[in-house]
Amino acid sequence: MNDHEGRPAGLRERTRRAVQAEIVATAMRLFLERGFEATTMEQIAGEIGISRRSLFRYFGTKEDIVLGDHAESGRVLQAALEARPAGEPPWDALRAALKTLFESLPYSPEDFLKITGMLHASPSLRARQLEKRQQWTELLVPDIARRLGTDSDPMTQLRAGALVACALACSEAATEAWVRSNGTVDMERAFDEAVAAVRG
Template sequence: MSAATRSSTRDIARAAVRAELTRVAFELFRRDGFDKVTLDDLASAAGVSRSTFLRYFGTKEDAVLAAFDGSERRLADALRARPADEDDWTALRRAMDTVIARYHEDPAGSLATTRLVRDTPALCARNLEKQYTWRPSLAAALAGRAGDDQPTLAQSVRAAAALDCLNVALDHWLASDGALDLVALLDDAFDALASR
């Protein structure tokens, strides 16, 4: 077996274990409440040691927020792939489709995850902290589309505003218990700023 095959097999196995730990954690948090579940509870429920759990996730928050891993990269890649003649705001809105795609694939699961994150102060704060790190990537993608080396102030503001539009749309979607259409909410949020 080659080193590349071993590495690939390890990566696949690691991803499977990580996904299972995330699933177990999410179920415990939904059932018992995020604050009541300890790392020892998570490890025990997953049938692993505490140290094994911590090898995959440094915190309880990370176990839930792993559902959003890769979103920054996918969003920036989608933004760079938008047509060159498309304005920044439209490109940002269309790129957001990559982030909300999972809401279409699993509406009930996405609603439950969003509710857990929004209703748990530690998770909400950590999620917003992670999203804050997306801003430079989005601004850089906008700069790249314009042929610039560094993002302008306007590009940085647009990137930040786009993420805020996403969060406001998610809040309204959550408040409707998933009854409102998330795509329409996101469109409306972007339109509210575009019309100014």
């Protein structure tokens, strides 16, 4: 199937993804150099060499640029969880899946620290991040419900939802501790401490 310009639809989609990737890379560089709040959509468009209108065809807001890959990260997390052994306890499976996600991120530890610090410093980004985390919860609950037994039972669904929400909250608490320490706290240990506190 071809689009209206005669290009194969697959090529059009690949071109779109390439432009999106360029926008994200450029915007993240500007955000880290100038700060999230101080960087405008006009500056991002100008840096790339496209019009502001063209930029808005790809991303409606600055928050979308930063958190746009959160949906993809959710799918990576879901796949990592589903790849864990069927008999593995839920907490262990979630911990391993979160570790896989962290190791798959395309950033150096230094850049990830800056990006995470930026997320935590911006109220608008934090609000959107919470929205995205809810989507992650919905992706992870079915696997955890299966691990708990009867996944069609409403109480099993409730327990699975609570477990996933707690694991993500522990991950967030560990990440915050890591950011506050300027990267000196071991994130895995911080996660384990948070989980121990919840389970204790």
